[in-house]
Amino acid sequence: MEDLMARAMNLASLRGAQYADIRIVHSLTESLVVKNGIVDSVTLDESIGFGVRVLAQGAWGFASSLAPTPEEIDRITDQAFAIASASALVTQGQSVALGPPVTSQGQFVTPIEIDPFSVPIEEKIALLMQVDQLMSKVPGVGVRKGNLIAIRERKLFANSEGAHTDQTIYEVGAGISALATSESEVQVRSYPNSHGRQQVSAGWEMVLGWDLVSNAERTASEAVELLTADPCPRDQTTTLILGGSQLALQIHESCGHPIELDRVFGTEAAFAGTSFLTTEKLNNFRYGSEVVNLTAESLRPYGLGTFGWDDEGVPAQSTPIVREGLFTGYLMSRETAPLLGMSSNGCMRASGWNRIPLIRMTNVSIEPGDWTLDDLIADTENGIYMDTNRSWSIDDRRYNFQFGTEIGYEIKDGKLGKMLRNCTYTGITPEFWNSCDAVCNEKHWTMWGTPNCGKGQPMQVAHTGHGASPARFRNIKVGVV
């Protein structure tokens, strides 16, 4: 593979590229689903390929192929050049500039204890069957589902400036859900997270740590209870405490996306949208209250955005995004950072060998605060506690959002009360974060995973990490109908 990478870079140099890079990616994904006591699917998907990115005549070209052979390397590199030449026809006289060269060298492997691919398939199936059997004891559950996923991705990167990195990233995911229905209602409860699973960058030891078995019956029971729970109060303004997993998605949608600097500069306007965090707001805008501190980094354990180098070879690092409520940072690339007089902070990520890197979230997290969850609830006279996402929607500049959660609980006189179904809340991003008056502490902080972040044309699905503790927000509209 080293020879092939060198071949591509040499050819690019001969053709007159201002810059070139190549990624060769080999990925393995194992997925198991058990539904109502039957193995619904067990698959193992393997993919290998490479992509060559070329900057020529001040414009970009990218081509990719499934066959890393010398002949294909030559064909694809030439194709990338032809595409760059076409791009150069519509530049309005502008040229891409990348800032200082990147010459990173090294290896990175996700620290793991148990290789998930070393665990026999029968053991994984047995775990899901055991969980299913426990959920089946709860009457009224129509669909019981359990799923496991293991991913290993080896990525070789080289550029024309001398960078050369070799990374192997592991991910594991697991989740269970129970669907209960009545004549007019459909309710679902999930554990540890919704939309299939919780997912982290780690080994099989994390799946064992989530203890699906001990949480199976409770998950199923809650789904049934939700059918007859009181509905979330309609069209009310109240105090809202969000559980960590729901807050993680809130962060993803209303913080992580608007800080993508390419969105700010309009390069996603035709699809994913733009951002209300325009550049004059940097260090000059109150994004949230003084208890809100957000950080983007690619260093923390278990984060789906943790790696050694991004897909431009820029080393993993940490950037403060919001400090005591003040907006202080963006997610950047080699092309966008110089426009603010800065250097890339390593946020360029491609979702496979057949995609160009785009600015993506790494791990965008809220720093823990001072409260225990018990104290926070006790301190709340009236309100609602909501957790585990069920639906999510936000406008194209990341202002107006509406979220639904699987479950809620009334808070009355500082105590958790009755269960609530069909909980929703809505808001405007900076108003919402400025209403935050308390964040729970390190003991309640979890690194959550969002493995389904869509962006780009053609579509790319990225895996991002979001650390969060529960937090409290005042005067939030709930029960949207």
Next chain:
Amino acid sequence: MLGTEFIKERVARALQLSKSDETQITFQAHDQALTRFANNIIHQNVSESNGTLTITAILGRRTGSASTNDLSDEGLSKAGERALNHARNRKEDPHFPGLPEAQSIQPIQAFDDETANCDPSVRAEAVGLICNQAMAKNLTAYGAYSTATAEVAVANSKGVMAYHSGTRASLQTTIAGDNGSSMAEDSNWRLSQLDPAAIGQEAVEKAIKAQNPCPIEPGIYEVVLGPYAVMDIVENLSWTGMGARSVQEGGSWMIGRMGMEVMNPLISIWDDGCDLAGAPLPFDFEGVPRRKVSIVDHGIVRSPVYDRYTAAKDGVETTGHASPPDMLWMGGPMALHLFMGTGDSSLEEMIRSTGKGLHINRFWYTRTVHPRDCVTTGMTRDGVWMIDDGQLAYPVKDLRFTQSYVDALANVIAVGGNRRLRISEMGSVVCVPPLKIGIFNFTGVTA
């Protein structure tokens, strides 16, 4: 393009190398190129060649799958072994209906050489034209222009061997001014049917009208939806309930409505994977011929779409809607070639006939709040206008809605006579006219 002979040979070889009792092979290959533009320049320009073969090994009623894009004998053998190992390590599924026998499949010619061989300079020229249209009006152009070939093959150890190749081209542009934007798009399996100048002009004209929108209060409004917004309604109805699995599992909006007139009689929706007006694929991913399925017939809910697994559970025949391996996570059979029937009206007539209402270009970031009624929340985007006494009076700031799409189609007042087609990156199709709807619930506004 890998080509018929290569693909059929590799698929046959995979069957030969498989050591399971029975085997199904699906093969999907594509060559895809996309030119993306923003701020009136081409900023991303990409191409991709890939081919993935999925092997399903069957031992009695036990199945296991593996996929690979290593198409060598070694790669096929390795995938076959993995699939077999998965099948060995699971219990029988009593509902597994077995593999289908070979059936006659009518080939469909939907491959266009001009589209397949489109040079990046051709896309660049079209993009340049749209950027010039925008700049001539002091506006900024964004968008994407893509062309692709797609090859699909399905074979099994019972003699099924089906192959189809097709092409597609899609052009979408967003045109923005200082304070407002709009969007236009088109798709076809033939590049020559796309008119970049017309698409650009549509978006530019709407963008000019969309400048400096005014805030309005949310509430219930009569709406005239352009086809891009109607596409979202039909797609969401598909994802939340047109597949038999979601009906069987209790989540579909079709439950309790089968055979009942729950939408306006002006509304008919069907799935037809053989219609050349879309992007045809004449067989599904079990190698079964696709049948046209009437999903809503003049307001009456008729039938979901089936694959062999769900059909066996309901004691009916499959409709030929087995999903591709990479979409199985969405849950069972899917309606991927959706058409809505046309009516006598037009967008212009719908606006003229509206005393007070909103004309909406498209919806954005729509998500299901409650699946049983397909209650959906989302935003308007790229153009909303207040209609006053039959005229577009002024542009309006984007609004959030929370609305049952089933109820929305029950309150249809008029249906347009012309449809607009979208072919997605995955090859799915939605082809719909504009609609006028009497009641639509807006629950919030953007800042």
